[in-house]
């Protein structure tokens with residue numbers, strides 16, 4: 001499943017620093033390397049402000065990295081220009097948290113979802129009605145919603161329309177940025193079920209950003225846990241609950257599931273503050289909240305290291321931390 005031929009989008013050592021007030025630099029993403037594979041879902045989880053959206057915005061080409069490289073089928077995306085760049089954009093689409101902000105309120109649903117197809121001259125105006133119905137049915141909405149305006153739809157229906165719009169161009173990658181976070185639990189579940197169905201049909205690669213580890217681990221094939229701009233753990237979704245090794249991932253799990261880890265000390269310090277991305281501490285970014293911090297953690301940033309197949313951890317003490 002993670003064979004080279006299934007690799008679609010590859011981010012290599014991508015960092016993003018924003019210029020902030022007082023000529024200071026804000027580190028939003030630091031040396032992030034992640035892969036998107038055909039027919040696979042990559043979940044990115046972490047607290048607000050850890051850099052999830054910034055990373056995905058770079059992956060879809062909405063933001064330029066400060067350093068690092070992005071490859072689409074082996075082609076350096078940052079070297080693409082003009083028509084090549086425009087055509088490449090078709091292949092990677094993003095769905096945003098709040099479709100009511102992303103959608104023009106005076107456009108009908110059919111115009112919204114067919115707009116990308118018109119922009120790329122893939123359909124003509126006469127075909128909009130039938131194409132819109134087809135796309136709405138694909139996301140399990142009745143075709144007669146095509147003539148509605150976004151404000152006449154529920155949040156879940158708008159999010160489905162957002163998925164229809166993103167899939168209209170038949171992209172190879174779609175990135176979902178907190179698309180379920182404004183929905184109630186049952187609407188969240190049906191949106192996730194729909195994504196799984198569509199992935200099985202279209203073999204699309206999905207990037208799914210969320211702060212909700214409990215949700216993501218249920219369906220993402222791989223989960224990348226992000227903290228203060230850094231990836232601290234990459235693990236198969238179905239192993240998160242039983243095999244997570246980073247103290248931050250374990251603390252997130254503990255807060256969700258109340259699972260009983262075999263810790264000699266409990267992680268109490270998760271309560272304390274995340275350091276400012278304007279002033280990233282030396283050593284491990286998680287050290288001020290970690291009960292396992294030792295001398296080396298204060299000075300040496302742990303490298304993301306493969307500890308078993310498809311499982312990477314950035315922690316000096318990963319060997320001391322096991323689950324039961």
Ligand SMILES: Nc1ncnc2c1ncn2[C@@H]1O[C@H](COP(=O)(O)OP(=O)(O)OP(=O)(O)O)[C@@H](O)[C@H]1O
Pocket residue numbers: 018019026027028046047048049050051052053054055211277
């Ligand atoms: N355009 C920008 N200019 C300056 N700082 C930015 C910009 N975009 C993001 N940031 C900062 O970069 C850091 C990471 O932000 P980002 O939105 O990527 O985090 P996130 O994990 O997606 O958070 P959330 O879940 O709240 O969306 C934050 O400190 C944010 O304030």
